[in-house]
Amino acid sequence: MLLAQRRADSHQGGLWEFPGGKVESGESVREALDRELKEELGIEVQDARPLIRVPHAYADCRVLLDTWLVSRWQGEPRGLEGQPLAWVSMGELTDRSMPAADMPILDAIRLPDTCLITPPSVADATRFLQALRKAVSNGVSLVQFRVFGLAENDLEDLALASRRLCEEFGAKMLVNGPLELALKSGAHGWHLNRRHLRSLKSSRDYAGLLLGASCHDAEELALAREKGVHFVLLSPVLPTASHPDAEVLGWKGFSDLVAEFPLPVYALGGMNASLLEHSWRAGAQGIAGIRGLWPD
Numbered sequence: 001m002l003l004a005q006r007r008a009d010s011h012q013g014g015l016w017e018f019p020g021g022k023v024e025s026g027e028s029v030r031e032a033l034d035r036e037l038k039e040e041l042g043i044e045v046q047d048a049r050p051l052i053r054v055p056h057a058y059a060d061c062r063v064l065l066d067t068w069l070v071s072r073w074q075g076e077p078r079g080l081e082g083q084p085l086a087w088v089s090m091g092e093l094t095d096r097s098m099p100a101a102d103m104p105i106l107d108a109i110r111l112p113d114t115c116l117i118t119p120p121s122v123a124d125a126t127r128f129l130q131a132l133r134k135a136v137s138n139g140v141s142l143v144q145f146r147v148f149g150l151a152e153n154d155l156e157d158l159a160l161a162s163r164r165l166c167e168e169f170g171a172k173m174l175v176n177g178p179l180e181l182a183l184k185s186g187a188h189g190w191h192l193n194r195r196h197l198r199s200l201k202s203s204r205d206y207a208g209l210l211l212g213a214s215c216h217d218a219e220e221l222a223l224a225r226e227k228g229v230h231f232v233l234l235s236p237v238l239p240t241a242s243h244p245d246a247e248v249l250g251w252k253g254f255s256d257l258v259a260e261f262p263l264p265v266y267a268l269g270g271m272n273a274s275l276l277e278h279s280w281r282a283g284a285q286g287i288a289g290i291r292g293l294w295p296d
């Protein structure tokens, strides 16, 4: 990631920021991005896509950080306005002092664009682990372990084996189920259903665990934000084979809900890999799903 240090006499002066600036009247956000990076860094943006929109109220002003991920450009970035620049790895991102509004952007950068949810019923644990291996070895790096109906010992064994498998391939696993199962299996995170989200004390009490939550409407999104989880899954976006007649949000309903929601949101319900780009344009971090993503 490329960071730049803000001028000492500017708003949020001295802090390290993602390069960019204000949209001018008559400009689209993409046009503003191209112009700012040309003015500040001397590069031509060739490929960019929306990452997250973060509204934030500072004591002295309100900002809406419409953040884009630039993956291809021409030219070597230079600090054309005299600003110091620094290329930092994901791990080093938190070493720099950054504006408070940037915190959700750091979560969005660290999270992948796809979240795989495991099928809930497991008839054959060996086959389940084979499919999981295929998924993580093919690049899935965020897995929600969500299995019901097994005896307690079998469930714990399967969660532990799944966590080890994820780790072997550098993937993170969250348990959707009791907190004890997440802790016992050494999972990287805990995924909260409606009930768990309502009873969660504060995310600070679960230091070290990546926290995700399932949300279905504006009220649950507000609760997830208040409790301080790291990301949410919002559903159902499209009809699914299991619930063909359920009332869905549709892409319009989804994007209206997430337009200024300051946490990464995965679209869930009827998703498959071909909808990933569409989900970004609707304001999503990416897609989450079972059937459309599980390699059976």
Ligand SMILES: Nc1nc2c([nH]c(=O)n2[C@H]2C[C@H](O)[C@@H](COP(=O)(O)OP(=O)(O)OP(=O)(O)O)O2)c(=O)[nH]1
Pocket: 010, 011, 012, 016, 017, 018, 019, 020, 021, 022, 023, 063, 065, 099, 100, 101, 102
């Ligand atoms: N570029 C950028 N701005 C950020 C970040 N985080 C953050 O809170 N901000 C705030 C600081 C400013 O209030 C606002 C960006 O405005 P700016 O001052 O950089 O805009 P600009 O380049 O058009 O500069 P100016 O000519 O208007 O002074 O957003 C960030 O990571 N990058």
